[in-house]
Each structure stands twice: as structure tokens, then as C-alpha cells.
Amino acid sequence: MSRTLSNRALLARRFYASALALAALSFGLPASADPGLPAEITSDWGLPCTPSCSICHLDASGGPGRIRATTNGNAGFGDNLRNNHDLNVYTPSTWKQTFDDAKAHPDDVDGDGKTDYDELVAGEDPNDPAPGAKYACANAGPEFGCVRVAKQGPVDGVGSVSALVTIFVGVALLRRRRRSP
Amino acid sequence: MSSFGRVGRVTRALRALLFALPLLFLVSWSGDSHAYPWMIKHGFAKCASCHTDPMGGETLTGFGRVISDTTLSSRYDGGKDPRPLAELFFGVEEPRALSLGGSVRYMDALYTLPEGNQKGKLRQFPMQADVYGELRPLDRLRISGSIGASRVPLNSPYATAAQITKNNDGDQFNAISRTHWIGYDISDEFLVRAGRMNLPFGVRIPEHVMYVRKATRTDRESAQQHGIALSYSSGRIRGEVMGILGNYQISPDKFRERGYSLYGEYLLGLRTAIGVSSLVTTAEDDRFLQTGNPYLRQAHGLTARVAPLPELAVLAEADLLLGTETPKTGASISTTGYVGMVQADYEFIQGFHGLVTGEVVDTGKPNSKGAVAIAGAGKPQFGAWFSVGWFFFTHFDARVDFVVRDEKSIQSQIHYYF
Numbered sequence: 296m297s298r299t300l301s302n303r304a305l306l307a308r309r310f311y312a313s314a315l316a317l318a319a320l321s322f323g324l325p326a327s328a329d330p331g332l333p334a335e336i337t338s339d340w341g342l343p344c345t346p347s348c349s350i351c352h353l354d355a356s357g358g359p360g361r362i363r364a365t366t367n368g369n370a371g372f373g374d375n376l377r378n379n380h381d382l383n384v385y386t387p388s389t390w391k392q393t394f395d396d397a398k399a400h401p402d403d404v405d406g407d408g409k410t411d412y413d414e415l416v417a418g419e420d421p422n423d424p425a426p427g428a429k430y431a432c433a434n435a436g437p438e439f440g441c442v443r444v445a446k447q448g449p450v451d452g453v454g455s456v457s458a459l460v461t462i463f464v465g466v467a468l469l470r471r472r473r474r475s476p
Numbered sequence: 477m478s479s480f481g482r483v484g485r486v487t488r489a490l491r492a493l494l495f496a497l498p499l500l501f502l503v504s505w506s507g508d509s510h511a512y513p514w515m516i517k518h519g520f521a522k523c524a525s526c527h528t529d530p531m532g533g534e535t536l537t538g539f540g541r542v543i544s545d546t547t548l549s550s551r552y553d554g555g556k557d558p559r560p561l562a563e564l565f566f567g568v569e570e571p572r573a574l575s576l577g578g579s580v581r582y583m584d585a586l587y588t589l590p591e592g593n594q595k596g597k598l599r600q601f602p603m604q605a606d607v608y609g610e611l612r613p614l615d616r617l618r619i620s621g622s623i624g625a626s627r628v629p630l631n632s633p634y635a636t637a638a639q640i641t642k643n644n645d646g647d648q649f650n651a652i653s654r655t656h657w658i659g660y661d662i663s664d665e666f667l668v669r670a671g672r673m674n675l676p677f678g679v680r681i682p683e684h685v686m687y688v689r690k691a692t693r694t695d696r697e698s699a700q701q702h703g704i705a706l707s708y709s710s711g712r713i714r715g716e717v718m719g720i721l722g723n724y725q726i727s728p729d730k731f732r733e734r735g736y737s738l739y740g741e742y743l744l745g746l747r748t749a750i751g752v753s754s755l756v757t758t759a760e761d762d763r764f765l766q767t768g769n770p771y772l773r774q775a776h777g778l779t780a781r782v783a784p785l786p787e788l789a790v791l792a793e794a795d796l797l798l799g800t801e802t803p804k805t806g807a808s809i810s811t812t813g814y815v816g817m818v819q820a821d822y823e824f825i826q827g828f829h830g831l832v833t834g835e836v837v838d839t840g841k842p843n844s845k846g847a848v849a850i851a852g853a854g855k856p857q858f859g860a861w862f863s864v865g866w867f868f869f870t871h872f873d874a875r876v877d878f879v880v881r882d883e884k885s886i887q888s889q890i891h892y893y894f
């Protein structure tokens with residue numbers, strides 16, 4: 296593996312240029328839009344809590360093509376928005392029109408006699424005709440992460456202490472190894 | 477490839493790392509890492525040859541760096557000898573006790589094709605920016621881990637399960653760690669590890685959204701769990717069994733799955749391997765279903781990796797999926813389903829690949845009263861990928877996929893690994 300310093304310097308410059316280009320390209324780019332839809336409908340319709348993705352999808356992991364039906368076999372709430380109210384999940388600027396249109400129509404996808412809008416405002420699942428069946432709220436799922444670095448300060452001391460101990464042990468072992476003949 | 481003990485070299489390596497870190501932390505994403513099971517066509521059936529993780533993925537060994545340069549990537553000089561380019565940052569020698577690496581993966585175009593009343597949509601986003609490494613402070617002791625950053629929307633299924641920090645309002649930066657573990661080489665064949673690790677299950681492909689990885693929740697994007705694992709690699713056999721203690725980067729405890737996951741593979745020949753996978757976990761409440769009831773999740777399956785020609789590798793996996801929800805009152809609700817995939821990878825010239833993948837999933841219709849069968853849950857849901865991948869320079873690859881599922885998309889991504 297022969298090498299020259301000039302070649303290495305040239306390669307290093309190429310690497311840093313690539314990394315800077317990637318960083319510049321990625322900074323401030325919009326994220327995927329569809330996970331934000333439940334929050335938008337919550338705000339627009341005044342729902343008691345932001346629904347989980349399972350309000351339209353098979354489960355909280357969401358995903359295209361995983362649209363749920365009602366528990367009695369009809370096309371579900373998500374399908375109804377898409378097929379009858381022109382929901383375009385990739386164009387957030389059109390969502391407001393979809394919500395207004397759906398609100399103005401007395402849709403009842405599960406056929407329980409209450410409109411989808413009325414059920415959602417009451418915290419009920421429009422896909423389930425069982426009396427009192429509630430929809431899952433997004434904040435009912437797990438909380439992610441171990442350490443809060445914002446205003447509240449750390450809430451999980453174990454993670455912070457473990458990280459510090461690991462760093463100190465690693466450094467000590469390296470120093471010890473370097474000193475040994 | 478590397479020499480040990482030169483303080484100057486260690487200093488240079490650390491200086492390079494410290495210089496690179498701020499650049500990496502400008503990037504946000506959610507995404508995957510790399511491991512290439514189709515390397516079996518080159519006679520590399522055992523992941524531990526090239527990766528510090530005995531089951532494959534992430535940090536490269538010195539030999540892995542050499543193979544990346546000589547065999548994985550296109551070479552324009554006609555040579556076959558390893559070059560300094562293969563080293564960290566194209567030329568930084570790592571000390572023998574320390575292996576460092578990382579991945580920056582960028583989705584430069586994800587175009588969802590228009591269909592029905594759905595308009596097309598073009599998106600770009602960073603998928604991954606991780607730094608990872610392994611330290612061997614003693615001959616048999618290993619300390620390994622990864623750290624990166626992510627920024628995903630509220631409700632995103634990606635990256636969140638690997639978060640270290642708790643910025644959960646959506647579209648905020650978070651530090652993430654997909655893996656972190658301490659290991660001890662009991663012998664040349666056995667390694668015991670404790671920490672957060674990739675689950676040993678199925679074919680360790682880089683396509684983390686493939687049905688087999690999503691339905692079994694065994695992708696390397698953020699599906700890792702904390703636990704204790706014992707791996708074995710010798711002769712024709714390699715495998716690992718992991719006791720899953722739960723993902724301690726999510727809370728509360730009721731969402732943590734506990735159980736086991738295992739994978740074993742037997743080499744029938746130099747370029748033919750068959751494997752078996754099994755996973756059983758239980759949680760007080762399922763993280764994705766969120767019914768409030770205990771949930772038992774099982775996946776059991778078979779894999780095959782075959783290279784009938786020097787240029788062609790075929791990967792296959794088929795898994796049985798079982799789920800049982802136990803309501804506090806009434807009968808339990810169960811599902812029986814399946815998921816599978818077959819992928820053919822043809823290397824036209826060194827480093828340039830064409831791939832065709834077929835996949836199917838049916839997680840099963842719940843046996844509860846009134847449940848209906850829909851595509852993917854009671855009826856099969858099919859998918860097909862037509863892909864071109866090019867490892868166009870050592871440390872770099874680019875890939876384009878045409879994915880046909882319920883919706884069709886064209887994806888283009890570039891990946892830099894160091």
C-alpha cells in the first residue's frame with residue numbers, strides 16, 4: 296500500500312467537499328408529509344386528541360397500501376376521504392378542502408347512525424360501530440428516547456451515567472495500554 | 477492494512493473524526509445501514525469476515541475494507557490489489573484496537589407516481605448519518621456502538637425507536653443509537669454480547685422497508701432491541717440466539733417486547749447456504765396495535781442464499797407470522813399469516829448490479845367476530861422491485877429502484893460509507 300502525501304491531501308479535499316455538498320443538500324429539506332395529517336385534522340375539526348395512524352391504517356406504523364376497513368367490512372374512514380373527498384396525502388395544501396368537504400357530508404362509514412365527523416369529535420372510532428368504541432390517540436403510544444436535552448433537563452440518569460462511565464473506562468484502558476511496553 | 481501503537485496515527489485518526497463529526501451532524505434522516513448477503517457469490521458466506529458484528533452489518537473489519545475496495549466496488553485501474561483508498565476517510569490508518577466507520581445515505585429522489593386522484597410527489601431527504609465503531613481494549617473484550625442524528629415527522633415509524641434524546645414533537649433533531657453493546661470472545665467460535673443489537677432473524681438485507689423485514693420487525697433501521705446474545709461461527713455453521721429484554725429507548729415498559737430471536741445458517745457448499753429463523757416476543761401492549769392488551773408475536777421461517785453462477789446470487793426468505801392478543805375479558809384474538817421474498821442479484825461487471833425482487837405479505841385476518849380480510853391482512857399483498865445498484869467508487873454506491881406495490885415509486889439514493 297504505497298502512498299504519497301499529495302495524493303492523500305487531494306483525497307481528503309475530495310472527501311470534505313462531498314460531505315459539505317451532502318450536508319448542504321440535506322439542510323432544511325421538507326420531511327414526508329403524510330404522518331402530519333392526523334395533527335392537521337385534529338386542529339381543523341377540534342378533536343379531543345390527535346389520532347394514531349391507525350385511524351386510517353392497519354396499525355400505528357401507517358404505510359401506503361395498509362388502509363384499514365371498518366370492523367364490519369365497509370371501506371374505512373381513510374378510504375372514504377381518499378375516494379369521495381379527493382384526499383391527496385402528498386399535497387398538504389389540499390387537506391383543508393378535503394376536511395371541509397368531508398365535514399359537510401353526513402358520511403357514516405361504519406353505519407352506526409353517527410356521522411364520522413360527530414364520532415371523531417366525540418373521541419369515537421368512525422371505523423367501529425360498537426357503542427362507545429374510542430379511537431387510539433397518538434400520544435397513547437410509546438415515548439421515544441431516554442434523555443431530555445431540552446428545557447426539563449435529563450430525566451433518565453442511568454443513561455447519562457452509563458455513557459460517562461463507558462467513556463472514562465475506555466480512555467483509562469487506552470492510556471494503560473499505551474503505557475505498557 | 478493497519479499498524480498499532482503509533483500515537484501520531486491515533487492522533488491523526490481522532491483529528492479526522494472530530495473534523496468529520498460536525499459535518500455529519502448537519503444531516504438528518506431516518507434510514508438503514510449496509511450488509512450484502514449476496515457476497516456469497518464471491519465465496520464470502522460468513523459475515524464476520526468483513527464485519528465486526530458476527531451476523532453482519534455496520535462496522536467493517538480490516539479485511540472488509542480490503543474486500544470493499546478489491547471486490548465490491550468498480551475498479552478502473554484494472555488492479556486487484558488493495559489500495560490506501562480503502563482505509564478510513566480514504567487513507568487514515570486505524571489502530572488495531574479500534575475500528576471506525578459510518579454511513580451517510582441520501583434519498584436524492586423519491587417519486588411516487590400519480591394514481592387515481594392521487595397526484596405524483598417528489599421528495600428528497602437524508603436517510604442516514606451514523607458513525608459507528610468497535611474498540612477492543614483487551615484482546616477478547618469488545619465495545620461497539622453507533623451514534624447519529626435523525627429528524628422525522630410526528631408519528632413516523634422510522635428512527636424514533638432508536639432515539640437517545642426525547643424531542644418528540646416532530647420535525648426536531650434527535651440523537652440516535654441503533655446499536656451499542658459489549659462483547660466477549662469466549663473462544664474463536666463463540667462471542668457473547670450484551671446491549672442493543674440487530675435481531676438475528678432472516679436474511680440481513682439493506683432494504684429495511686422490504687415486507688419480510690417490516691412484518692417481522694427485524695430491520696436494521698431502528699428495530700434493534702436490548703438483550704444478551706450468543707453467536708457461533710465455525711466451519712459450515714454460523715448462527716446467533718438472542719434473549720430479548722426489550723427496547724429500553726422506548727417507554728413505558730408495557731410496550732417493551734421480551735422473548736427470543738435466533739438465526740442459524742448451514743453452508744451446503746461454498747456458494748449455497750440454508751438458514752432457519754425463529755422469534756417469539758410478548759409485550760403488555762403492542763407498540764403498533766396499541767389495543768391495551770397483552771400481545772404475543774411469533775415469526776418462524778427459512779432462508780436460502782444460492783449463487784448458481786459467479787455473477788448471480790439468489791436470496792430467499794419465507795416466514796410464518798403468528799399473533800395473539802389477549803383481552804382482559806373475552807376470548808383471545810389471533811392472526812395467522814405469512815411473508816416472503818425472492819431476490820435475484822446479477823453483477824454485470826464488478827460493482828454494477830441489476831436486481832429483481834418479488835415479495836408477498838399477508839399478516840392474517842383476526843379471528844374476531846366481524847373482522848374482514850383486506851390486502852396485507854387476510855389477503856395477499858404483492859410487491860416487486862426492479863433495481864440497479866452501482867458501487868462506482870470505493871466507499872460509494874448509488875442505487876435506483878422502481879418499486880411496484882399498492883402505489884408505485886421510483887427511488888434514487890446515494891450512499892457514502894467510510
